Amino acid sequence: MPPLAGGRGGAAALRPLLDTVLDALRTGAEERGGPFPAGGPGAGSDRVRAALGDVLPEHGTGDHEALRTLVHTLAAGAADPADPLCAAHLHCPPLAVAAAADLAASALNPSLDSWDQAPAASTIEALLTRTLAAEFYPTAPHPDALITTGGTEANQLALLLARERHGPGLTVLHGANAHHSIPRAAWLLGLPPATALPTPTGTLDPATLAEALAATPGPVLVTATAGTTDAGLIDPLHPIADLCDRYGADLHIDAAYGGLLALSPRHRATLDGIDRAHSLTVDLHKLGWQPVAAGLLAVPDTTLLAPLAHQADYLNATDDTEAGLPDLLGRSLRTTRRPDALKIATTLRSLGRDGLARLIDDTCALAQHLARLLDAHPGFTLHSAPTLTTVLFRPTHADDTQVATLRRTLLHEGRAVLGRTHADGRLWLKATLLNPHATARDLDTLVTLLEGSTHR
Structure with a gap:
């Protein structure tokens, strides 16, 4: 019989398999030789098909061969x-x-839909979520948070909770800079179509928001952004909150990108x-440098999560709950869910507040360094100084077609992975720096690579 990952013999069964996995990770990275596989999607798919062959063979090849082949591939x-040129x-x-x-979470396989499936994991999650929520709501008496994918x-849950507070007539106002999940969540929840407000400067203008609030009857949820996907910009949060108070609107802030700056004394303000x-x-x-998934929806008071309460007798029977067994079903819209809190809690314990702050500060400093390099270079135009870790730039004399072609060429050759976005009516290359191990020399290498590719 194939061995199991858990139980008394699980660790012994896993140990030799881990050696195989680690070796395959190493040989696969060596074969790739850079941040991205060369050759484009067609060649990449061909390599995978050739390596896998029959996905469901008549007779198995055994644990080690299967791991070597699939993990290497x-x-x-x-x-x-983890490659500095993948940004x-x-x-x-x-x-x-x-x-x-x-x-460890995969080996033990707790499922956080009932306490009897995850006794320790559920307590770890409860302690973690309350601790992190208090970082964002330090003066609130009962802050809480949910782990999300x-x-x-998290944005969908925020809109759902606002709908349950105010009814299906809730209007959602958001800047054009908002994440696409905001209007999509409004559609999914049967709300009126969300209203996108123009953000010509990249952030939500309080004057524009004030006009929209004055013209919008009924309950309103305003969504602001702290770390836009395209440029890492942060909306003016205090003025937006002031307007929400004045007009009686609720406020949700999507800080998926920038929220962890709260742990950095240097960047918290x-x-x-x-x-x-x-x-x-x-x-x-x-x-936060976690494997996906590791999201969070935080609220200032745990009572705001009450609409998510749900009862299924086989998971949270009333008499079990009255007897003191924790009720986990209202902690998510999902039923089966992994103990993603474990990796987060382990990281926080390992690094501590100061260790995580150093990673954040170093990564932000790296983005500033790249921006200075590009700004001083005659061959490139910097869009603006970075707010977080995203740097927008373009070759000075290139048109949009050339910018797009340059990005795809680097991908096809497997030499660098850069993003793209439109701003000010033009196409820009986007370097999103999230690798705290990257160095100034790595950034010099990137600029040199771009120089060579631009002048072909």
């Missing part, structure tokens, strides 16, 4: 965020300690006003 064909998206390189903790689920939100989205698989 995955690593060889991966976009590796396109909000896609962080996870810390080794977090990945190791995630292995990321910003999209950037988020002034964040504690005035009725709900708050944060992702720890961005500036």
